[in-house]
Amino acid sequence: MESTNFIWDLMGKNLWSVVAVISLPLIFVLIYALVAILAELKVSAWIQERLGPMRTGPWGILQPIAEVIKLLQKEDITPTAASKILFNLAPYVIFTGAYAAFAVIPFSEAYAPANINVGLFYIFAVGSFSAIGIVMGGWASNNKYSLMGAMRSVSQVISYEIPAAVAVLAVVVLTSSMNMMEISRMQEGGFWNWYIFGGPGGWTKIFMIPFTLTLAIIYFIASLAETNRLPFDIPEGESELVAGFHTEYSGMKFAMFFFAEYANMFVVAAVVTTIFLGGWTSPFGSFLAGAGWGAFWFILKSMFVVFLQIWIRWTLPRFRVDQLMYIGWKVLLPISLVCFIAISFFSLLNLG
Amino acid sequence: MSSYLKNVWAGFYTAVKGMMITSRHMFKKSVTIQYPDEKFDLPANARNKLVLDMSRCNACTACAIACPVNCITVEGVRVSPEDPHQEVHADGKPRKVWVTRYEMDLAKCCFCGLCQAACPSDAIKHTQDFEYSAYNKESLYFKYQILTPEQSAEKVRLLAEFKEKEAAAKAAAAEKAATEGKPVAPKKAAPKADEASEQ
Ligand code: SF4
Numbered sequence: 001m002e003s004t005n006f007i008w009d010l011m012g013k014n015l016w017s018v019v020a021v022i023s024l025p026l027i028f029v030l031i032y033a034l035v036a037i038l039a040e041l042k043v044s045a046w047i048q049e050r051l052g053p054m055r056t057g058p059w060g061i062l063q064p065i066a067e068v069i070k071l072l073q074k075e076d077i078t079p080t081a082a083s084k085i086l087f088n089l090a091p092y093v094i095f096t097g098a099y100a101a102f103a104v105i106p107f108s109e110a111y112a113p114a115n116i117n118v119g120l121f122y123i124f125a126v127g128s129f130s131a132i133g134i135v136m137g138g139w140a141s142n143n144k145y146s147l148m149g150a151m152r153s154v155s156q157v158i159s160y161e162i163p164a165a166v167a168v169l170a171v172v173v174l175t176s177s178m179n180m181m182e183i184s185r186m187q188e189g190g191f192w193n194w195y196i197f198g199g200p201g202g203w204t205k206i207f208m209i210p211f212t213l214t215l216a217i218i219y220f221i222a223s224l225a226e227t228n229r230l231p232f233d234i235p236e237g238e239s240e241l242v243a244g245f246h247t248e249y250s251g252m253k254f255a256m257f258f259f260a261e262y263a264n265m266f267v268v269a270a271v272v273t274t275i276f277l278g279g280w281t282s283p284f285g286s287f288l289a290g291a292g293w294g295a296f297w298f299i300l301k302s303m304f305v306v307f308l309q310i311w312i313r314w315t316l317p318r319f320r321v322d323q324l325m326y327i328g329w330k331v332l333l334p335i336s337l338v339c340f341i342a343i344s345f346f347s348l349l350n351l352g
Numbered sequence: 353m354s355s356y357l358k359n360v361w362a363g364f365y366t367a368v369k370g371m372m373i374t375s376r377h378m379f380k381k382s383v384t385i386q387y388p389d390e391k392f393d394l395p396a397n398a399r400n401k402l403v404l405d406m407s408r409c410n411a412c413t414a415c416a417i418a419c420p421v422n423c424i425t426v427e428g429v430r431v432s433p434e435d436p437h438q439e440v441h442a443d444g445k446p447r448k449v450w451v452t453r454y455e456m457d458l459a460k461c462c463f464c465g466l467c468q469a470a471c472p473s474d475a476i477k478h479t480q481d482f483e484y485s486a487y488n489k490e491s492l493y494f495k496y497q498i499l500t501p502e503q504s505a506e507k508v509r510l511l512a513e514f515k516e517k518e519a520a521a522k523a524a525a526a527e528k529a530a531t532e533g534k535p536v537a538p539k540k541a542a543p544k545a546d547e548a549s550e551q
Pocket residue numbers: 402415418419420421422423424460461462463464465466467468
């Protein structure tokens with residue numbers, strides 16, 4: 001089996017290389033989170049025809065660092081009536097869930113921290129970790145708003161995981177692999193081979209394009225709900241629940257929630273990129289392809305999806321709880337099932 | 353079924369349309385004014401910090417009376433005709449009243465503009481300057497002076513001397529009139545001078 005981790009090649013398998021493999025995604029998450037926070041501030045400002053932060057550093061690019069420093073300095077409060085252990089554990093559980101998902105993300109053909117065969121399955125498994133963390137935090141806070149936020153969050157994650165899983169399953173049917181590296185490799189050879197455009201295959205794949213396109217959109221919408229982003233942010237709807245499940249959190253623990261949200265955003269963006277947008281493959285066939293360019297394309301595509309998430313957040317208002325359930329169960333689920341069945345049918349006929 | 357699909361399509365379509373609208377705004381020029389670095393034009397009749405032109409003020413106290421929050425204190429004293437220091441008022445005529453005290457407490461001012469409207473000689477005016485906040489209230493207490501305290505005391509003394517002289521002259525005239533058996537004219541000048549100096 002050819003190597004999918006340049007660190008193993010470079011340093012062999014010893015303690016230091018293990019540390020390097022583990023810490024590389026962590027460093028990436030931290031830097032990415034700062035960039036994403038800045039992007040969120042700036043995009044929201046531009047959409048509202050403001051300038052956004054302009055005072056910290058040139059054009060305000062140091063604003064996220066200033067914000068993290070501010071959060072670090074804040075008092076770390078644990079409410080007296082809270083259940084201490086759960087309360088203090090919850091932010092770390094959420095962040096662990098988000099960070100663990102990075103283990104299988106194929107950043108480039110030469111780097112996936114762990115190239116396991118059930119990558120997509122693993123992502124769904126650890127992705128649900130965040131729901132546990134949210135319930136822990138909300139329950140342990142001993143605050144009605146936190147609890148309500150947690151309850152809403154769980155109902156939302158559970159209902160939106162199904163259409164998301166069905167959308168991913170349809171791609172798994174096409175690729176017959178859950179290995180994210182394999183899925184990326186199958187889409188090599190230009191953007192026409194990406195699964196959002198039906199994947200590789202002859203002209204008959206044209207029949208599949210509407211279905212894969214729909215599935216990509218469905219997965220994207222469901223992933224918004226899973227990361228609790230607007231318009232699906234009912235777990236933390238400010239106007240109804242103060243701040244939802246993290247009402248009682250302050251200081252570094254709040255910052256952990258913050259980081260976890262952005263890390264989760266990247267995870268779902270990475271999944272969209274890998275299974276629908278060709279992963280690390282270059283959109284121009286063999287032009288600009290290679291291990292280094294792979295990382296570039298992967299991060300570029302993922303950041304584009306993150307940008308889409310931010311864009312939607314500042315466009316649409318929040319859904320009502322019943323509307324949210326309606327969309328999850330009565331719109332996304334049946335449509336994704338129809339697409340799934342159609343794609344299964346096509347792949348049975350070997351059209352793809 | 354068809355209405356369901358129509359609904360779904362409408363939901364998707366309107367979301368995309370909304371995103372198109374926000375994307376258009378993303379590239380518009382921002383309306384933010386980076387305030388301390390960039391200034392913006394205030395309307396011509398903006399009412400901000402008050403300034404007083406002492407060469408126009410004639411201590412008529414109209415502004416002090418008009419002010420709803422009593423932030424203006426004015427005192428004046430009539431110019432004694434014997435004062436060697438005479439001045440031409442901004443309206444071209446000789447000055448009749450010295451402003452011995454003019455104090456404005458801008459910490460109290462509510463920028464209603466009534467003083468400006470009441471002033472007969474356009475001495476008190478609102479300017480465009482609004483950046484004069486201070487750390488203590490005392491530094492918002494503005495005292496206007498064209499005379500030193502000694503000069504003011506001098507002016508008061510001169511007027512008193514003049515009045516005394518006048519009174520003495522009047523008394524002499526009255527005495528003269530009494531000896532000659534003529535009725536005395538009622539005095540008016542003295543109380544008027546008192547009023548002006550009181551405020
Ligand atoms: S603006 Fe109004 S409150 Fe201010 S000094 Fe003039 S009359 Fe008084």
